[in-house]
Amino acid sequence: MAPVLEVANLKTHFFTRAGTVKSVDGVSFHVERGEVLGLVGESGSGKSVTGFSVMGLIDPPGRIVEGSIKLNGKELVGLDEDGFRKVRGREVAMIFQDPMMTLNPVLRIDTQMIEAVTAHDKVSHKAARERARDALAKVGIPSPEERLNAYPHQFSGGMRQRVAIAIALLHRPPLIICDEPTTALDVTIQSQILAEMQSLCAETGTALVWITHDLGVVAGLADRIAVMYAGRIVETGAVDPVLDMPLHPYTSGLLGSLPAEGEPGAPLRQIRGSTPSLARLPQGCAFAPRCDHAQADCLALAPAVTSFPGARGVRCHHPLNLAGVAA
């Protein structure tokens, strides 16, 4: 079966007075039906801009300058606003870190949800309200009938995120892009939301692109991982091989930085330096100035993607753990 989402050589650049910011610079990935892809990276790696590009939410000075985004075989790059209106909510939905980006603070929940239903389906007000109520019940909101009449500020942060998820699921889209939806939540509430997403997606066969900086969440949720650094995917593969035997020094450095993995009290294996400015990327490999394995060719030439069996890929001249891939 064809993948739900196929992104090829996507380049989203922002043309600012300080120079061109190459937030996304040649990103390619795909998501199969019902699959969970974890898109991992630190701030400024371009993971959110990738998500926004798929949703057609890039505003000037930003622009998709190159590449293709195919959703269920349909090209999204170049689609006009009317075209995107038909796609958003029905074929792909997005859940943001801050649910207040989804919810309008001055409208009641029922107004917002009924509007979302009738945007794509010609149904009566009553039927739309019933669908909204059922959706709230599904994401575990107690007494959904009364809660429909509430305003967003009357919900707690976790409950608001549930409402946002309910809205995303209204039309059962085959793909949902989740941009750090649990980052602002407490551990126990995060677990509730993750459990909810797991069971709902298993039920409806929805594929997820889960954008996060938290490798722990991705390990628990995802089937495959794509690690982003400075606008590019530097490593991709199934969860187990990527976390157990990372090929890219950046992935390995990220894993070493996690306090949970080290011996308590022992110094963490840190990555030196900080993320480069996307407006002034170094020549060659963007990670080379921070990399312990960098050699002369890393500083001169940007590495291309090397593919390995089992749908693994890495953007590095001198990958680690090569023995593990060959075996």
Added chain:
Amino acid sequence: MSAPILTLEGVSKRFVKPLDAASKFANWMGAGYTEQVVHAVDGVDLAVNEGEVVGLVGESGCGKSTLGRVVAGIHKPSAGRVSWRGSFTDEMDAPQRRAATLAIQMIFQDPMSSLNPRLRVTDIVGEAPVVHGLVDKAQQDAYVVEMLERVGLDPSYRRRYPHQFSGGQRARIGIARALAVKPQFLVCDESVAALDVSIQAQVLNLFMKLRDELNLTYLFISHDLSVVRHLSDRVVIMYLGRVVEAAPAAELFKGPQHPYAQALLANVPSIAARKKRFAPLKGEIPSPLHPPPGCHFHPRCPMAGPRCRVERPVLKEIATGHVAACHLHDGGVGLLAA
């Protein structure tokens, strides 16, 4: 370890929203409005030994930041007492209190809201030690250079403003400012929460280096259990203003005793847990405006019984240095899983 350098005895902090004029008038007419009281911290006992790192863990609204502020002297406790090196802070004379205030410094979560955006780094770091007479005005510059080098910042940046730095560098400025008055005790309130993993690792390594070099004692407040586990000798878990469990870090992570601590630890995402089934706690942390009676955790607790709804559990020692406030252990139940 020596005697504790900092102790809290039954410390509570309440925030009261007084009645406005209209409600007072309505009350005079017999409306019966009452003041709104938030019990942010409710009867906490804590002792911190010299050179120790105590991790204070809990979810939002559990009172951990308020407790940190009480320790740092920013809030006065509503009830209970704080003692520093054997003397109660409310009995100290002015010079003693000043010494204690300088000795306990706080590092905040968001450097952008805790660093003055209009001051240069050299003034942010150098002002306090000059005011308090730790260094002469003439030596301020050399002292700032020394402090910046200590936290791993390039001293040539000292004429810059906070906005010219990255998040990780700003965190280091906050640390340098705290260190500049030669503290013995640091209260770190979510000091690494806003940082990316790779930068967070750098700052955590810095905290551990400073502890060795300067013999510092830390109260490390965080919602991130893996950070606390990495750094702490002892961990204290709070829920809705109360301490529910405290134990040496290794022991607590091996065998948490309180049902809340167990749930919290089970819910921490870890890269070791692949494709796991998330099995969360039900419900949310209640509002501290109307805390439930008895054990604060009982509405969410899978093991709650009738006693939990009426009687507040007290902290009971269940192993050496390991205390938990749960009725389950009040009948002398030993370690569940060691």
